Amino acid sequence: MSKTFWHRWGQLIAATLAVLAVVSGIAFTTTARNAAQASSGRIVISFWHSMNRPNGQLLDKIVDNFNQSQTKYKVVSQYEGSYGLAESKYINTLHTNVTPTIMQQSDIPTMTAVGDYVPIQQFVDADHYDLNQFYPGILSGFKLKGKLQSMPFNASSSVMYYNKDLFKKYGVKPLSKSPSYSEIRAAAKALTEKSKGAMKGATLQIYPWLPEQLAANQNAVVVNKDNGRTAAATSAELNTPAMQRTFARVQNMIKDGSFQNYGTGSSASVNQMAGFLAGKIGIFMQSSAAAGTIAKGAKFKWGETFTGSCGRRTG
Numbered sequence: 001m002s003k004t005f006w007h008r009w010g011q012l013i014a015a016t017l018a019v020l021a022v023v024s025g026i027a028f029t030t031t032a033r034n035a036a037q038a039s040s041g042r043i044v045i046s047f048w049h050s051m052n053r054p055n056g057q058l059l060d061k062i063v064d065n066f067n068q069s070q071t072k073y074k075v076v077s078q079y080e081g082s083y084g085l086a087e088s089k090y091i092n093t094l095h096t097n098v099t100p101t102i103m104q105q106s107d108i109p110t111m112t113a114v115g116d117y118v119p120i121q122q123f124v125d126a127d128h129y130d131l132n133q134f135y136p137g138i139l140s141g142f143k144l145k146g147k148l149q150s151m152p153f154n155a156s157s158s159v160m161y162y163n164k165d166l167f168k169k170y171g172v173k174p175l176s177k178s179p180s181y182s183e184i185r186a187a188a189k190a191l192t193e194k195s196k197g198a199m200k201g202a203t204l205q206i207y208p209w210l211p212e213q214l215a216a217n218q219n220a221v222v223v224n225k226d227n228g229r230t231a232a233a234t235s236a237e238l239n240t241p242a243m244q245r246t247f248a249r250v251q252n253m254i255k256d257g258s259f260q261n262y263g264t265g266s267s268a269s270v271n272q273m274a275g276f277l278a279g280k281i282g283i284f285m286q287s288s289a290a291a292g293t294i295a296k297g298a299k300f301k302w303g304e305t306f307t308g309s310c311g312r313r314t315g
Contacts, residue, residue: 042074048090049104050083051154054292075102082266090114104153106209121148144229156287158213158307160184165300166282170194175283178306181249184283188258191282200260202283203275204250205268210285211246217309218242273297 051059056079063077080086083106091114093099120142124131131139131148138155142148160175167174172190176183188201204210212222220242223233253259260281262268273290275281277297285307294302 040071040074042072045073045075045102046100047075047077047102047104048080048086048100049077050080050086050106051104052079054296055154055289058292082269085266105150119144119147119149120151124148140229145231154289156289158210158285159288159291160283160285160305160308161276161290161294162187162283162303162305163276163279163281163300164303166191166195166199166279172282174303175305179308181308184308185249185253185256185258188253188283189256192256192258197257199280199282200275201258201281202253203260203262203272203281204285205262205272206264207269209287211243213285213307214246215240215242217307218245 047063049056049059060077063075067074078100080089086103087105090099090103090105094114094116123129134152138152139148141155142150142152160179162175164174166172167187170191171194172187175187184202191199191201215222220240221227221237222243224235224237225231225233227233250259254261260275262271262275269286272281272284272286273293276284277294277299279300288304291304
């Protein structure tokens with residue numbers, strides 16, 4: 001985040017002595033104890049986040065630069081694991097002296113259901129903060145009934161990563177910039193067969209956000225109330241034609257032996273990345289935020305495309 005952002009939000013937090021923000025969204029709690037006075041006389045702002053590896057290192061530098069730029073506030077950042085783990089910890093420590101002042105989260109509907117936070121819109125209005133620097137499409141993802149609930153921070157997109165060297169080694173045509181499901185399946189099957197089973201063509205972590213993105217590519221939602229944007233969602237819409245197509249595509253790859261199942265949870269994410277970096281996986285879908293880890297760890301040429309389409313296409 002920019003120095004200006006931290007300075008302005010720091011002033012507002014100190015003035016209200018409390019706020020939790022849902023960040024990936026950033027949100028502000030109503031627990032006053034977190035805007036504590038440090039022994040140095042600086043106001044301490046606790047900040048929970050879920051950024052690790054290269055992204056976490058960059059965030060630490062941003063926080064350090066802000067802390068060194070002034071003497072009134074001190075932001076104390078703390079990595080709390082995955083979004084799900086951090087969310088659970090926040091809910092379990094609500095209204096205690098552990099509750100953070102600021103929190104990074106991706107699951108805005110859950111956080112709004114829990115409540116006990118101040119919508120960022122109130123700070124934007126009070127500070128006349130200019131939101132024109134953000135893409136409208138990004139802002140809309142953090143709004144409820146037209147009001148900004150959290151500050152966009154590390155907004156990511158789902159993308160497809162693939163190992164260019166493996167594609168070249170086995171004579172498989174590189175993925176196009178916006179591949180169809182049929183294209184992905186054909187490439188995954190070819191990689192698996194031509195490597196004689198030494199690797200798997202593709203994988204998809206069992207993580208709610210990823211199927212949601214595949215549904216969105218088909219102009220479908222996963223919960224009612226316009227995906228929870230017009231009002232808090234009251235029911236899921238998972239057994240839809242879009243979701244059925246999505247998982248039918250995955251099932252097809254499982255049947256032809258080109259799919260590697262790493263399961264779900266944080267270990268699945270780690271194993272998936274390890275498999276890709278070790279050359280055991282040709283294609284996988286993940287957040288664009290993973291590019292930093294791949295760039296740092298890959299010993300091969302790799303490519304990045306838009307999320308594959310699971311729309312009404314043949315294959």
